[in-house]
Amino acid sequence: MEFPVLKNDRLLRAARGEEVDRVPIWVMRQAGRYLPEFRELRSKHGFFSICQNPELAAEASLQPIRRFDLDACIIFSDILVIPQALGMTVEMLPGVGPVLPEPLVSSDDIYKLDVTADITKKLSYVGEAIRITRHKLDGKVPLIGFSGAPWTLMGYMIEGRGSKTLAKAKAWLYQDPNASKHLLKVITNSVVDYLVMQACAGAQLLQVFESSGEHLGPELFKDYALPYIKDISSRVKGRVNELGLDYIPMTIFVKGGHYALEDLAESGYDVIGLDWTIDPVEARQKVGSRVTLQGNLDPCALYAPEEDLRRYIKEMVKKFGKSHYIANLGHGIYPDMNPDRVAALIDAVHEA
Template identity: 60%
Template sequence: MSSKHRLIRAARGEKVDKVPVWVMRQAGRYLPEFREERTKADFFTICQTPELACKVTMQPVERFPLDAAIIFSDILVIPQALGMEVLMKPGEGPVFPEPLRSPSDLDKLGPAETVTETLSYVADAIKLTVQTLADRIPVIGFVGAPWTVMAYMIEGRGSKTQSIAKSWLYRHPEASHRLLQKLTDASVLYLVAQVQAGAQLLQVFESHAEYLSPELFKTFSLPYLVQICDRVKKIVKEKSLGDIPMTIFPKGGHFTLSALGQTAYDVISVDWTVEPELARQLVGPNKTLQGNLDPCALYADKAGIEERVEKMIAGFGRTRYIANLGHGMYPDMDPESVAIFVDAVHKFSSQ
């Protein structure tokens, strides 16, 4: 059944009146109203309180004519649900006080089957947001890809090399596969729960794709990305929840695009390092592309942003395309720049 929403129509390859647009990290620290909420509650408290998560999810939607709301949460809620402690430290980001250090540490993790119940607060936040939006625009649910989440669980924090996590892939391949499978199983259950709560599109963030070689990607990332997409689509269909489009975002993974073009993902999101024409060539004609303005382009003036948006749309075309940044918003960005970006996408794609 066709959808009235531009985002869903574009994801399925249907005609749209103009290119849909949303922004990764559109709810976050660049918004003064979000910073005000953060003075009252810490990051994970907001994630775990449905009313607060809904409130901050709605903040950018109330400011800008966006074509989607993405639920306010974090990719590291799954490690939390498996029993690991995660802290959000100011100026540093997520920190695991006790990261995984050896394969024996995997025995400390809880079962994947309990994740849905533990993360029911995300489902509740989605339900509340769907109710608040009253079908004005769709809600996007998401999860971190197994390799990306695994890297955080082992490194214990952000890393410029991911060398500790990558060493597992070489030194402990069996344990790595065991952990990746557990994360995959948890992700499938979690994504299905988000659809049951009302999410109409799902995105998988493989934010650490750039650290993998093509060989490591094909061994330790791609099989699990395929599993997530195939299993979620199958379960959602069996539960008569509709045809839910799914997006994969392999940040820095230009070398992954051809392989991902052969998967069941409906949308492939690309970062700013990939030429639109090359992305089209690599993924083939039957996938929708999403992206890929360099987030730093939002530091330009109005004319500069508009010029780059016009060029971006010309490169991707107006069909099978969802406009976005090539990654998320940065905390010091001006909200007015987002307004210019969103308006420019609608302006240049409806002419």
């Protein structure tokens, strides 16, 4: 597939550990509700209608790129397209977020999942959105593809919605380790196919979101998250290589996962995303010098007065250092954020 030549490769260089002229930055959830132009689009279309319409998904992906001097674009989609592809219903309820009205209740329910589903076909609309976005980006910045990690997806599939404790999903881990591992394996297979499809379609970096990592802790993480996270990087990179595609850097973001940083440094990912609860210097000590770190400004720091914000960012960049580093927030931007604050963030990173 021929795409326009990439003009800004800072993100990919930093991901590969190469020197950069300035620190690259992108923002988790940079496409979305804090942008008036997204709200305008969203007022006319359902959330999953935007995801499933490649032209609209490309439009939502490009909105932040038109507005800000970002160093990457992320494809507009959601992690819950995998449970959908496995046959589960997912609705997006205003004020609630994603809801799965028929969650998995017992291990028997795993057999209701459409495990033979051809993920590549079912989610081909994401591939098409990636192709269109790559063309429309015209090489301005690289395009990031993504997936949820198996434990995070298992959590939504059992809880049926976001949960403060994930107690139902964790009960599976303690009561039925074999069924839990079977489910995680089924999800992992889908994630691998899905990410390889995104790479084939033109994604230039792949990020895996383990957004529910904070609920596990070191022991459960070793048994129920890490093996699947590792399996994904090794199988995706192996398949991409077999297919003769360019090397594709991968990022693992485990929210609340500082207990696992040493292991994550050895898990086959090029970049480790950090939330704001760990000091950059401590994170670097834990992961060693080889991997690139991404993060980790508290999303709420954007509410601070401009002068304070600039100081926080300067301090953050100083602590991470300018090599092997991609600036980002420590989690997604909040929907009530003023877009001007994002412009200030990007500016301050570029100046730091």
